[in-house]
Amino acid sequence: MAFEGLAERLQDTIKKITGKGKVSEQDVKEMTREVRLALLEADVNFKVVKDLINRIKKRAVGQEVMESLTPGQQVIKVVKEELTELMGGEQSKIAVADRSPTVIMMVGLQGAGKTTTSGKLANLLRKKHNRNPMLVACDVYRPAAITQLQTLGKQLDMPVFSMGTDANPVDIAVKAIEKAKEQHRDYVIIDTAGRLHVDENLMNELIDIKDEVNPDEILLVVDAMTGQDAVNVAKSFDETLDITGVVLTKLDGDTRGGAALSIKAVTGKPIKFAGMGEKLDQLEPFHPDRMASRILGMGDVLTLIEKAQTTVDEKQARELEEKMRTMSFTFDDFLEQMAQVKKMGPLEDLISMIPGMNKVKGLKNVQIDEKQLDHIEAIVYSMTKEERQNPEIMNSSRKKRIAKGSGTTVPQVNRLLKQFNDMKKMMKQMTNMQKGKKGKGFKFPFM
Known part of the structure; x- marks a missing residue:
């Protein structure tokens, strides 16, 4: 975390x-x-x-x-x-231009995660803001950067404008905006070239692109793992380009956090987004108040709710509620719920967002082995359809077959069956709380 x-x-x-x-x-x-x-x-x-x-x-x-x-x-x-x-006081939102498209210029040093972040930002704009973005490959010095952006475009089913490695980056940016207007794209995200360090040639090229396309946002992508170096890089880019905001990548890694706490104070420019993992949906708007709460162990319920809203299917949730009431919750439902929880991100990160969980004995510095969840899934997938619907029919020979098929042991199968039964009882008790009944705590299987 x-x-x-x-x-x-x-x-x-x-x-x-x-x-x-x-x-x-x-x-x-x-x-x-x-x-x-x-x-x-x-x-x-x-x-x-x-x-x-x-x-x-x-x-x-x-x-x-x-x-x-x-x-x-x-x-x-x-x-x-x-x-x-x-850290900025309040969330700084992404710009929306008066005329379409809104142009975002992504800048930063090589290796900070600029190209991947461009893809993540396009994905976020489409999913969360219902926008229609286009990605632009302006890093003509690294063919791998163009290929990477095109690969991301295919994964996201999103257009990538490219003119190859022989074209001038300024011309690419200008023609991309023209194309975006033709296709009624409302955002253009320009992935510019980076260097291993700040140099005059890099800055001159970025200034030329800025002067020609007049971007609505110039977002500097910096690696949070680099600590104070990230702050120095931010200062250099800001002095030359007058950046509008910062995207911190690798904020989920073993970072000491100095960059996030220093950048706004040193440059005066807000952190707009934070990369919280390698997946294309792991870019979050940066909320200074929520981050402060997490640092002080107060949790981050709002982000947790937002994660749930983007991953949980409302129809499934209503059906699940009905099954909880009638105790007809099956192992198939259990698999669906596990899949939705996994989409929300690493479990230890989710736990850290729940207020007070840092004070719970045994949960401090908890490291949840995601492989344990794979073992649970393997056990359930080794059951027949009838066994998943009616676990009560399990006998010793069925348990042996399931253990063998899942690469686990009979005691592990027994433990999961017992905990599943406990969970069903707890769900029933939760629905009866208004009548004064209290439910026992449920320990997640194998945890």
């Missing part, structure tokens, strides 16, 4: 102050010292840390905290608000 080290340090620090009935200036001083160290270790810009700590100190020893009935919680509220403000 992004910010893992920083999140752990900050959560441990603020935990000491949470339950205090009274907070002294010394308490605040000790807490801000720990926060300062945690941020510096996360590779946050030194000046940014200094300014942030001064703001937290000033507010934390002020009237809003000292005269509060719950000063410990007020301190955390202050830290969350200041972290949110540091």
